[in-house]
Amino acid sequence: MPCISGKPTRPLSICRKRRQKIYTHASFYLNKPTIGVAKSYLKINNVDYLMPEDFDGAYTDIIIKDKVHGRVLRTHKGVKPIFVSCGNWITLDTSTNIVLNLIDKDSRQPLPTRLADIETRKQRKIITGI
Numbered sequence: 001m002p003c004i005s006g007k008p009t010r011p012l013s014i015c016r017k018r019r020q021k022i023y024t025h026a027s028f029y030l031n032k033p034t035i036g037v038a039k040s041y042l043k044i045n046n047v048d049y050l051m052p053e054d055f056d057g058a059y060t061d062i063i064i065k066d067k068v069h070g071r072v073l074r075t076h077k078g079v080k081p082i083f084v085s086c087g088n089w090i091t092l093d094t095s096t097n098i099v100l101n102l103i104d105k106d107s108r109q110p111l112p113t114r115l116a117d118i119e120t121r122k123q124r125k126i127i128t129g130i
Contacts, residue, residue, distance in 0.1 A: 007097050034087030035095040036070075037113050052081055057100055059084075063094075071096055075108045082108055 017035055041049060052058035062070040070085035074089045086095040102110035
């Protein structure tokens with residue numbers, strides 16, 4: 001099910017209390033479609049998600065108030081799922097396909113997200129000394 005194309009949408013962002021996340025705002029400045037990927041789910045209004053089946057590429061949609069707001073995506077058999085949403089100017093199906101094409105065998109996260117996470121941890125260690 002597509003997100004609203006060309007308009008500010010808040011798929012996983014609704015699952016976050018501040019509604020629009022940075023990727024949504026970035027799309028306006030970059031004039032490019034954006035995708036949200038999260039490793040965890042923040043439950044809002046007691047809305048749970050259904051766990052997808054245990055095979056690569058399995059997914060279930062996150063439905064809040066009868067609207068699809070994101071997707072629970074299992075990238076590898078036997079691993080925790082990730083959460084995918086479309087920011088602006090892209091559909092949820094296209095977002096899911098792009099994310100699946102950016103997954104390698106070493107991680108459940110898309111490679112750009114994984115590399116950013118690794119670099120953030122390195123910088124945090126340098127800054128905090130921990």
